[in-house]
Amino acid sequence: MTPSIHLLVSSQGTVFNSWKALWVVLSDDGLEFYKKKSDSSPKGMIPLKGAAMTSPFLDFQKRMLVFKLSTAKQQDHYFQAAYLEERDTWVKDIRKAIKCLEEGCQFARKSTRKSIRLPEAVNLGTLYLAMKDPDSGVRELKLEKDKKVFNHCFTGTAVIDWLMSNNKVRNRQEGLILGTALIxxxxxxxAGELSKAATEDISETTLLDQIDAFYYFADSGFYCEGNSSDEDVILKEEFRGAVVKQGCLLKQGHRVKNWKVRKFILRDDPAYLHYYDPTKGDEDALGAVHLRGSVVTAIEYVPDGLSLPHPHPTPALIEGRRPLK
Known part of the structure; x- marks a missing residue:
């Protein structure tokens, strides 16, 4: 079976110059792309022989995490990943496949399928959902290492402990094998240099049963912050969504209950509402509202005696004086 990597990315159309979400499969000699994961045949294929990669590709001002694949026939294809680590993984594996074609060897991304035999009763998809259960699954934490903070993470030891406590494995060695299959x-x-290095190792098990080896769920809100280089900065999960709407609104403060003009930007997938000081641009958000599970209600007044600003205030009210009689 041809080795492949399955991820959902966005690619820019070469004819209509539009972006579409596609299901892309990396094989040993090309990139096959499908309209959706369940499709039996690809919509097309980009050959990798003689191709070249450009990453990061910064020509798109409003799009981040883009990389370019140029074929031997000078055709350019653009792809956008959801976050930094996803982009870097794609770029690394595609470059490896191109190099293997140049050297005449077989491309094979490291896979546990060749070295690990899992019981037929094990369903990794079902296991993953159980691990993500907010009540009984592996607990996501904020972990710190090397002056960096890793959000929505857990340790390799926590993974093994959970597998054993839920009778998924009989011992820690089996837990390492199952955890490696999940990776x-x-x-x-x-997440972090230690666990990344282990994943690239050639050993049979790449998941580390260590408290300083960090991991995260593939579709979680993981992001890293702290003292790191530009290449290592991971875009916060809340800023990944596409901008749906933006504009200025009046917002009441949390502590001092006064009203100020704020610029709001609504993002989708993940759904966040960020607000900014309109005089300082969109670089640093003053705050954010995670919209998942939120409820929006239209009201005619603000309770607790706090009222909205008068639509037509008099000069006396603006200056804080009593109106003249």
Whole structure:
């Protein structure tokens, strides 16, 4: 079976110059793309022989995490990943496949399918959903290492402990094998230099049963912050969504209940509402509202005696004086 990597990315059309979400499969000699994961045949294929990669590709002002694949026939194809680590993984594997074609060897991304035999009763997808259960699954934490803070993470030891406590494995060695399979299939992702290095190792098990080896769920809100280089900065999960709407609104303060003009930007997938000081641009958000599970209600007044600003205030009210009689 041809080795492949399955991820959802966005690619720019070469004819209509539009962006579409596609299901892309990396094989040993090309990139096949599908309209959706369940399609039996690809819509097209980009050959990798003689191709070249450009990453990061910064020509799109409003799009981040883009990389360019140029074919031997001088055709350019653009792809946008959801976050930094996803982009870097794609770029690394595509470059490896191109190099293998140049050297005449077989491309094979490291996979546990060749070295690990899992019981037929094990369903990694079902196991992953159980691990993500907010009540009984692996607990996501804010972890710190090397002056960096890793949000929505957990340790390799926590993974093994959970597998054993839920009778998924008989011992820690079996837990390492099962955890490695979850990494290989993309359900778990490494966070931090230690776990990343182990994932690239050639050993049979790449998940580390260590408290300083960090991992995260593939579709979680993981992001890293702290003292790091530009290449290592991970875009916060809340800023990944596409901008749906933006504009200025009046907003009441949390502590001092006064009203100020704020610029709001509404993003989708994930759904966040960020607000900014309109005089300082969109670089640093003053705050954010996570809209998942939120309820929006239209009201005619603000309770607790706090009222909206008068639509037509008199000069005396603006200056804080009593109106003249």
């Amino acid at each position: 290989s299939e993309g359900y778990l992702q490494p």
